[in-house]
Amino acid sequence: MFRISEMFRAPRFALAACLLGSLTLAPAAQAADTLMMATTTSTQDSGLLEYLEPMFKKETGIELKWVAVGTGKALEIAKNCDADVLLVHAPASEMEFVKAGHGIDRRQVMYNDFVIVGPASDPAKVKGKSTVEALGGIFTTKAGFVSRGDQSGTHKAEEKLWKQAQITPDKDSQYFSAGQGMIATLNMAAEKQAYALTDRGTWITFADKMGDKNPLVIIVEGDKALFNQYSVISVNPAQCPKVKKDLAQKFEDWWVAPATQQKIADYKLKGKQLFFPNASK
Structure with a gap:
């Protein structure tokens, strides 16, 4: 996966390589069951994505790849049609992104x-x-x-x-x-x-x-x-025709499902809960 680590383990790729990889995936990595996500560093650095990804793949059959950067950069990646979905935490910027037609179906999933x-x-x-x-x-x-x-x-x-x-x-x-x-x-x-x-x-x-x-x-x-709200957004296929709309829909549905919301609540470090689900609110 295209993951960035700043401190805790040796990165598999440098940042530039990660971004390049996300923009120029090899043909084998573009299979119909592979979804590309742009997300914020906190979802990776906290360990949440590595915790959820195996369960997501097992339950949906979809392989999730991602690049973890700041939300501003994640939104730019999506504007350039180099991601299918977003998991980010800058509500005002997200709403502007959707209003401009770059994204659709923004849904709250969790907060801290x-x-x-x-x-x-x-x-x-x-x-x-x-x-x-x-x-x-x-x-x-x-x-x-x-x-x-x-x-x-x-x-x-x-x-x-x-x-x-x-x-x-x-x-x-x-x-x-x-x-x-x-x-x-x-x-x-x-x-x-x-x-x-x-x-x-x-x-x-x-x-x-x-x-x-x-x-x-x-x-x-x-x-x-x-207060720090996180949301998922699908990239608009009207602006990015190659976006995997059906897989993006399954991704969003999975994140807001009660079972996944419970998984988010269950994720803890040394007994401390890192994120709080709020898809139903």
């Missing part, structure tokens, strides 16, 4: 939340505060903040939070753009003793792998502004 993490010493003294108050404290104390900076769903959520706080972070002295996925961003935040916004699923995976060596802790959580 974002958290702001930072050094255990909490130099900005914002632990337990609201998101707006925390960002204000980080800004006024000139504490470091590491952004994904890649137009991913997490990056878009972060930009929205800064806007809600009516703050433009100082990109010369305190704001660092990783330009990479969530694991790389968390690694940079750990190295710089800085704050960062992350989805909880990836955070749980990161914290588990780092163990006692992890210098970061959750600083802000539980704010309604940190």
Whole structure:
């Protein structure tokens, strides 16, 4: 499969190779029972896709291949007709994508939340505060903040939070753009003793792998502004005639089925639930 790993195991392909592979699949990989998905890094880094994929194949007979990138890049891949389906988490961008005619049948499948993490010493003294108050404290104390900076769903959520706080972070002295996925961003935040916004699923995976060596802790959580919705979208066959519409429909139906929703709820790491199904809501 075309999977990207930033930290926990040696990647089978470099990012460029993964993307190239997704754009130029060999003829054998384009069999009628193979579906190409573009998705966000959190669904892979959390281990969710590797958990669900064997069950999906067994129950549908469809082989699922995917490329895991930021949501912005995933949407671009789909616009270029290089994917059949999407699993992403940037609602505003997704709605624009559908409104522009690139996607159809957007359906909610699960959610988790974002958290702001930072050094255990909490130099900005914002632990337990609201998101707006925390960002204000980080800004006024000139504490470091590491952004994904890649137009991913997490990056878009972060930009929205800064806007809600009516703050433009100082990109010369305190704001660092990783330009990479969530694991790389968390690694940079750990190295710089800085704050960062992350989805909880990836955070749980990161914290588990780092163990006692992890210098970061959750600083802000539980704010309604940190809600993180994931949805599936089929690429519109009217714009991409070669898209596998029937397989994409089966993919979406499988994700919202009660049995699959229960599988999502059952997926845990060290007893912690990473995603919460909400297809029926």
